Every structure is written in C-alpha cells, then in structure tokens.
Amino acid sequence: MNDDRPTTTSHDHTPAGTSSPRAIRRSLTLGDAAREFFRHPSPWMIAAVLAIALIARITLGDWQLTDAVIPLVILAAFPLIEWIIHVTVLHWRPRRLGPVTIDSELARKHREHHVDPRDIPLIFIPTKSLLLTIIALVTLAALAFPRPTLALTFLLTITTLGLLYEWTHYLIHTDYKPKHAPYRAIWRNHRHHHYKNEHYWFTVTTTNTADRLLRTAPDPAAVPTSPTARNLHASG
Template sequence: MNKTQEFRRSGLTLSEAARLFMSYPNAKMLLPVTTTAIAARLALGRFTKRDTATLATTLAIEPFVEWLIHVNVLHLGPRTFRGKSYELPSSKKHRLHHKDPRNPEILFIPALPPTLLGLAAANWAILRNPRHTLTGMATSFTLLTAYEWTHFLIHSAYTPKSTLYKKLRRTHQLHHFRNENYWYGIITPISDKVLGTYPAKEEVPPSPTVKTLGV
C-alpha cells in the first residue's frame, strides 16, 4: 500500500496519520526547525512582558494572515500580461489541490524554506531583539506546523473525535465541495466569523467552480 492509499484508507488512526504525516518533506523540516526555535528561546531565558505581547499578537493575527493568504494568493487566478498568461506556482498548486483534495502529495505548503525564512525576517524586522525575535519565530513556526498537520488530517481518512476538529473538518469540506468562496480557515474559524465568510451551509448555493476556482 502506497502513501496515498494509506492516507485514504478507512479506519486510519491518529497515530497512523501522524506517522504518515512525518514521512513528508514539510513535516520532516517543520518539526526540527520548530523544536530548535523553541529550545533556543528557552535557552536565552529572561521572558518579559514584550515576549508575552509578541506571543499574544502572533496568535491573534495568525487566523487573519491565513485568511488573507488563502483569499488573495492561493485563490488568485492566472493574469495576462502582453498576451501571455502567468500564474503563481502556489496558486496553481492550490487549484490542483481543489481538483484533487484527497491527494496528499499536493496539499502541503509549497516552497517551505522561503516561507520559514520570510517569517524569521519579518519577526526580526518588527522586533529587532534576539530574544523577542525568537519568541515570535517559535510561535510562528508552531502555528505553521499546526496548520500543516491540521490540513493534512482534515483531508485524510481519519474520523474526527473532538467537537472542534469535527467542526473544522466539516467547514473545510464545505469549502472544497460546496463553495470555495467561504470557510477559508484551517486551524480556527475565527477569521471567517469576523470577516463574514462563515455562513450556514443552507445560506450558500453550491458553486460550479468549486473544483476549478474559476480557471
């Protein structure tokens, strides 16, 4: 049985899903990078109110950053310039993910190393302090890992047990199988609820472009 078949196998357990998740390059990179960032921050010590503020702010903005990227980057269609069509690689891969949502090979964040470097650079540019920057990096990397794991689990054959996970799985399935213009959140529905993209299923008609994103 190959990894895709295992991913789709009825009766997949949480521990089996975790082992499968760890066989993919993004997970192999994220776990040690995130662990290292957390360990480095703990080693520096001297936690202050600014560390608490950095942690709280990162947690607060993450759902909205996720929402903005999902809407404005991942769902961005091809653009024409001087008669030629151009499309961001991340947008193209996400469109393929909508076309084949149970394919684990195309559901991970593309270009992970530049993403991690970008998060590190953004934290340094804003905080300008090694300890606070590491606090921001550790939090950002942890949330990114949570995003990848949750997204992986949602699309797998694993049957949800907790109420929160059942809700996240259901709304993400609505995004993929009912209407791609709603239910953008992965690890929390907060941004959808605040920004008006969390309607009841019955309030939204099925979209004919849910698989193609209009392309």
C-alpha cells in the same frame, strides 16, 4: 458533502491485475495519520526551525513581558492571517503582465489540491515555497524586533502555528473521522469549502471566526453547490 472515497497517499501501490492507483483504507487512527504526516517534507522543515528557535530561545534566556505579548497577538491575529493568505495567495487568479503570467507555485498547487482534495502530497505546503517562506520569516524576525530573544519568540510562535496548520489541514483530508465537537466544526467548515462552495469558509485551523467577521460563513443550506469548487476560476 461527505466524501468517502479512499485517500491517495504518496506510498500507495497498485496490486498486479488492478486498475486503481488508490489504496483503500477503511479506518484511520491518529497513529496511522501521524506516520503518514511525517513522511512528507514540510512537517520536518517546520519542526526543524521550531526546534532550533526553541533551543536558542531557552539558551539565551532574558525573558520579558513582551515574550508573552507577541504570542498572544499572533494567536489572536492568526485566523485573519489564515483567511487573507487563503483568499489572496492560494486563490490567486493567474494574471498576465505583457508576455509574463503572474502565478505563484502556491496558487498553482492549491488549484491542483482543489481538483483532487484527497491527493495527500498536494495537501502540504510545497517544499520550494516553504523554504522561501522560512527565509522570509527569519529575515523579518531579524530586522523587525529590537532584540534577538524577541525575534526567536516570534519564530517559535509562527513555527508552532505553522506545524499546527499543516497537521490540521492534512488530517481534515484523511479518512480520520472527527470524534470531538471542536475538531468536527473545523472539519465540516473546510469540507464545505472543498465540496460545497469555494467562495466561503476560508479558515482551516479555527472554526470560522475570521469567516464570520468577513461574511464568508453563511448557512451551508442557503448556499448553492458551486460547479467550480473542483476547478478554481473556471466558468461555472
């Protein structure tokens, strides 16, 4: 289960006379991880929306009880939302509708991510898909909430969780080793998903609350190693 191969980063360079494109990093601090994290577009894109929503929300004021309820509801639902997106969007099996193949960028990139879980750029949400998601969320916020301040509270909550998701998912796939039990449990579950069996352990930022609820958190010792964990939808 432990995968100790060196991590591919977007700025790796191969020294003259060597054949491997991978840079070996034997230890990784949180500072090292953060510097690499912010070399990629999606953290900056999410952080920008978060900052705008935060400034606008503080400026407008008008705090009400619903501004506390919205974050609590989203936080409670987030593990289930994460599970649903992972199963139905990221693990989407390409389908043909006449001459057209229905297959999103998110699903294609996620399959590539499974092929090489240590290829750092593939860990992040693709830029085009993220931009469309941000537009959709801003539109939803504008249409679904009765007052602009509540819409901003919604955006502030979603972008905070989105940034947490990107950071957690990225960190799991680096050489940073878990030092505390809560993160170790999250780290272990997601690595089971990639290196043990892709049909289980779909949550990323939480241990396995949604997986337990939806029966995708079995005892790893009782689950066979999948021959298709690195090649989604292939015949085993």
